[in-house]
Amino acid sequence: MKITLFWHRRDLRFTDNAGLAAALQAGAPVLPLFIYDADILAPLPPDDARLTFIHHHVERLAHEAHEAGGGLLARHGQVLAVFQQLLQDYDLQAVYTNEDYEPAAIARDTAVAKLLYAHDVEFHAFKDQVIFAKDEVLTKNGKPPKVFGAYSKTWQAQATDADFQAHPSARLFTKEHLARPHRADAARPSLKDLGFEPHEQYTPPAQPPPAAVVKHYHQTRDFPALEPGSTRMSVHLRFGTLSVRELMRQARRENSKLLNEMIWRDFFMMLLWHFPHTATEAYDPRMRHLPWRDAPAEFQAWCEGRTGQPFVDAGMRQLNATGYLPNRARIVAASYLCKHLFIDWQLGERYFAEKLLDYDLSNNVGNWQWVAGTGAIAAPWFRIFNPESQQKQYDPTFAYIKKWVPEYGTPKYAKPLVDLQFGRDRALQLFREGRQ
Ligand SMILES: Cc1cc2nc3c(=O)[nH]c(=O)nc-3n(C[C@H](O)[C@H](O)[C@H](O)COP(=O)(O)OP(=O)(O)OC[C@H]3O[C@@H](n4cnc5c(N)ncnc54)[C@H](O)[C@@H]3O)c2cc1C
Known part of the structure; x- marks a missing residue:
């Protein structure tokens, strides 16, 4: 009997899932699939906390699918190679999934759709x-x-x-609509099989706040x-x-x-x-050749929370320790890097990408460009957030700073990398000169 695969990516749930609901309504029994994409995993460090999070939720889904009378197929490899193998292992009617709007994901999905069509297998993607x-x-x-x-x-x-x-996916997620993986697929890759070690970081429950x-x-x-x-x-x-x-x-x-x-x-x-090219260059073409400073030691100090600006340092230390940062602290840390230090926003964007549990290409790039003033959006390049005024307004009792920078106010605390007035004037001048 032909089956339909439902390919989970950025939608690790069975409830209110647009593509899954459509698959369950289409007729053929549905087998949920998750692929640990070797191309995405390859550059990540072994203790990447996102892998622990993903693995935990894939296993939770497998358990829920089993309880419902079905199962979940999890494979590890390059996506096209995995689908080539799946075409051999299963008699497929269709593959359903939800859309992903990142440039690399669009290229991947186009290649998968082409492969499936060549084997008379349908491919359907939904907005979710x-x-x-x-x-x-x-x-x-x-x-x-x-x-x-x-x-x-x-x-x-x-x-x-x-x-x-x-979408009614949870209601339809019942034994009569589900397929089971072959016996050979009963074992799913462990974190260790994937080359990762457990690294838990706090996340609130996946429930409305x-x-x-x-x-x-x-x-x-x-x-x-x-x-x-x-x-x-x-x-x-x-x-x-x-x-x-x-x-x-x-x-x-x-x-x-x-x-x-x-x-x-x-x-x-x-x-x-x-505008997929804006993942790696300024939205505003006039901002594509700014004379960013090459200052590796200052960049390193920013990454480690040693800039001597306590609001910035508190944020970076929270990010390094927890994989999370509140929006205000993201703004202050990002602005300090690309304005006061005049270091390319893309270096900061990449560092956030490594550390944030919620890292998302579009949100990260969009916000970094908003802060840098290089975006299509109406945030001007000459708007420079002063970390001291930000502290007075948003951390008036120093509670946040004291939590993350306990040595603040003692001789052990780092000296400021740059005088704020000097950094601000330098940024304005370099923006004026570098804009085309
Ligand atoms: C430099 C910088 C980088 C950022 N990088 C990311 C990132 O990689 N991933 C990410 O999800 N958010 C990013 N943000 C946006 C925002 O800071 C986080 O979404 C927010 O802090 C997450 O906490 P929360 O869930 O409590 O958000 P809330 O304030 O409770 O907001 C609810 C949800 O709305 C969305 N949201 C809120 N603010 C924004 C925003 N400014 N832009 C886009 N979506 C928003 C998020 O999905 C968030 O979970 C970035 C912001 C800045 C300034």
Whole structure:
């Protein structure tokens, strides 16, 4: 009997999963699949905490699938090679999945679709991880909005209840709709088989955040000493362990500021889909040849939280220790690197990519470019966040700084790498000279 594979990627859940619901409604029994992509895994260090997170959730899904009367197939290898093998091992009707808008993922999916079509196997991909994707939000002239305000306004005007409705995947996830892996596939790769060791970092449960956090979100989100001052759902939205529609429904009901922040996510994914080259170069072509400083020792000090700017250092130390950083601390640390030190935002973007549990190419690049002032968005290059004023406003009692930089205020604490006024003037001058 022919079966359908449902290929999980950024959607590690069976509940409210658009592509899975479509697969379960299509007729053939469905076998969930996860591929540990050797190309993605190869450059990661053995203690990468994201692998522990992913592995844990894949195993949880396998358990849930088993309980429902089915199973989950997990393989490790290069994606095309894995599909070549699957075509030999299983009689496939179709492969269903959810869309991914990153340039490398689009290339990978195109190659997989081609391979499957050549074997008369269907390939279907669905919108799942955002409310509006690709060119679903356009200006009156039919162009992608490059300014967030305009994007968010149109997004909110065109959204209806139907856009937030849950897909019935959980209800359909029953024995009669499911296939089981062959006996030879019963064993799934362990973390060790994949070349990784367990490294747990705290993540909140994959459930909607507490009502009190959402209610006060607009008052608390900018104060990094408050835990949690924001939803902490970024890792779950990144890996799809929580449905974006579920969190958006809560935000729509309870906090318009939270809704607006979440729309940034759709905005940056839309921008990356339209302008994939901006993953590695400035959105604004005039900003592509800025004379960034080559200062490896200063960059290293920034990475390690030894810049002598306590708000920056607290953030970087929290990032290194926990894989998480509140938004305000991301802004302050990023701005200091690419403005006061005038070090290329791409180096900072890559460092965040290594460390953040919620790392997401579109959000990371989009935000870094927003901070650097190189983006398509209306953040000017001459806006420079002063870490001392930011501390006065957002960490007035030094609670956050004292937590992460205990030696602050003692002779042991690092001397500032750069005088803030000097760094600011230098950045403005280099931006003025380097802009084309
Ligand atoms: C330099 C820099 C780099 C960043 N890199 C990432 C990244 O790699 N991955 C990532 O998910 N977010 C990134 N952000 C955005 C934001 O800081 C995090 O999403 C947020 O801090 C996560 O905490 P939270 O889940 O409590 O967010 P909340 O404030 O509770 O927001 C809820 C959700 O909305 C989305 N969101 C909120 N703010 C933004 C924003 N500015 N841009 C895009 N989406 C947003 C996130 O999915 C978040 O989980 C970055 C921000 C900056 C300034």
